[in-house]
Amino acid sequence: MKSIVLLSGGLDSAVMLYMCLREGWKPLCLSFRYGQRHGRELECARRLAALNSLEHLVMDLPEIFQSALTGVGNIPPSFDRSIVVPLRNYLFLTFAAAVCEQRDISDIFIGVTAEDEDFPDCRWEALDKLEEALRLGGFNLSNLKIHTPLIGMTKVEIVKVGLELGVPFHLTWSCYAGGSRPCGGCLACQKRMNAFKALKVEDPIERGGETSLL
């Protein structure tokens, strides 16, 4: 069964990819360049797709969005609106649906989690409504389904599933900054570190190693 997986190269979408593979999906991986501070995440996405012999599309979006994630201002230590790229998920999902329309695909997977609910476009009410809208927007889209398998899961639960599925965590990147190792201070680093710590497992990304090649 063909599907589209929105693959950022972060930890969440990587685990979701492996969940899809276990369920027998044949994912087309879709990533976006939208002015991120660095290319490490995308390089991880590329490697994850290649490792699993999956098609990988990378789309360039206009870099109009001012956000701490796209290099404007400092990266804050906790959630604030400066890290929000407006309607990012809506744009990703609408592009994904356009690919669905062209390739007769009906299933899109997006890795929003229980911890993303500060972002309006990560909430299920919003994604549900967008799914309704997308179904009306094409000739082939009436059965379109936006899957959110991680939406009830915390970071700890996601890492746990990832460990069970053998996700190559050294090929995932979470840190908002673009150093050769994770900064350890940003919100994404903190959440990731806490999750591995809670499970008493070492995060391979901490060692550097392969990621220093990215």
Add this chain to the structure above:
Amino acid sequence: MKSIVLLSGGLDSAVMLYMCLREGWKPLCLSFRYGQRHGRELECARRLAALNSLEHLVMDLPEIFQSALTGVGNIPPSFDRSIVVPLRNYLFLTFAAAVCEQRDISDIFIGVTAEDEDFPDCRWEALDKLEEALRLGGFNLSNLKIHTPLIGMTKVEIVKVGLELGVPFHLTWSCYAGGSRPCGGCLACQKRMNAFKALKVEDPIERGGETSLL
């Protein structure tokens, strides 16, 4: 009142722009490069915005969409699915809404007409549902309104209003092909020619002239 007008440089959105100006809106004009066969439309959009001293943003979208409008295959003489760029309006509106989120704007104008209903993402049910979805997707978007002032209007009615408002039709481009004059054969040319003919008015674009500079 600040608003966003999706300005393609075609006849419909040009008339809509002048309707907005008459109503006292201060529009930010937004156009997209998405692999169109030619730049004439965008050049018209640029001139229309400049003529009215309006800010004009042009965004580049990834050119992934195979369609007769983006140079794949021949341009058909009547509607068929080869001229559909999937979810084009949804993408335009979602980018527009992202700009609204950043600039505290609540009103977007899109020039879909009564004659566009073959395109699923031009129908009011679809646009209505997308509006609902977009309102949920941001921090500032709960009052977002997608205005479709042309949705009940035929091409003849639109040209009539445009003539009353003094729209510079020589700065609008409709033909799907990219010649120095309109081809006369494509669907867009036919509709435009028939509208001017019905009103017994000469379309300045037929004379070439200024458009030959585009």
